[in-house]
Amino acid sequence: MLCLTSPTQAAWIEAALDDLDAVLVDHAHCEIKAATNALSLASRVPAAMAPRLAALAEEEVRHFREVLDVLGARGLALGMPAEDRYARELRAIAHRTAPAGRSPQETLVDRLLVAAIVEARSCERFKLLSAALAARGDAELAAFYDELFASEARHYRTLVELATESWGGDEARTKARLERLAREEGELVLSLSGAASIHG
Numbered sequence: 001m002l003c004l005t006s007p008t009q010a011a012w013i014e015a016a017l018d019d020l021d022a023v024l025v026d027h028a029h030c031e032i033k034a035a036t037n038a039l040s041l042a043s044r045v046p047a048a049m050a051p052r053l054a055a056l057a058e059e060e061v062r063h064f065r066e067v068l069d070v071l072g073a074r075g076l077a078l079g080m081p082a083e084d085r086y087a088r089e090l091r092a093i094a095h096r097t098a099p100a101g102r103s104p105q106e107t108l109v110d111r112l113l114v115a116a117i118v119e120a121r122s123c124e125r126f127k128l129l130s131a132a133l134a135a136r137g138d139a140e141l142a143a144f145y146d147e148l149f150a151s152e153a154r155h156y157r158t159l160v161e162l163a164t165e166s167w168g169g170d171e172a173r174t175k176a177r178l179e180r181l182a183r184e185e186g187e188l189v190l191s192l193s194g195a196a197s198i199h200g
């Protein structure tokens with residue numbers, strides 16, 4: 001799906017369904033991080049690109065509010081965010097695999113592509129969650145995750161387009177870098193514990 005090189009393992013969906021409350025709390029934090037990251041990127045891209053990141057951030061805030069509603073309905077508190085090994089290691093991968101003396105433009109493209117990959121993985125997992133929830137009869141939450149799946153897929157495409165534009169429309173260069181990062185992300189995902197979190 002999208003740029004991903006390793007599908008999520010079956011153990012993850014089992015762990016997620018076993019502790020859906022933990023997944024929902026983590027999900028709420030993921031939406032906060034997606035919104036703040038989009039705003040941070042909006043301050044770094046050329047002015048003509050900023051509105052698309054602002055719109056993306058607004059959509060992530062809306063997702064956050066929707067997940068908060070789900071948490072509220074289940075009597076769950078948001079609490080503090082857990083350590084996010086997945087995002088931390090993805091950023092480290094981008095740094096490690098970058099050419100020596102990475103330019104500000106290359107750093108920006110990497111940030112956009114890392115964000116795109118996070119969207120792609122979220123998207124894949126929302127689809128898995130939606131199918132698994134539908135199979136166990138939770139139609140409402142299944143529909144919620146199905147809607148988010150479509151939204152995060154759009155975000156993925158927007159972020160890749162912005163990366164390409166940041167490189168003056170050089171699609172081949174963007175694709176090569178995205179594929180490199182996605183290969184590394186595939187290895188990273190296989191090394192994760194399969195915890196009950198969106199990127200566990």
Ligand SMILES: [Fe+2]
Pocket residue numbers: 031034059060063152
């Ligand atoms: Fe979102």
Ligand SMILES: [Fe+2]
Pocket residue numbers: 034060119151152155
């Ligand atoms: Fe998103």
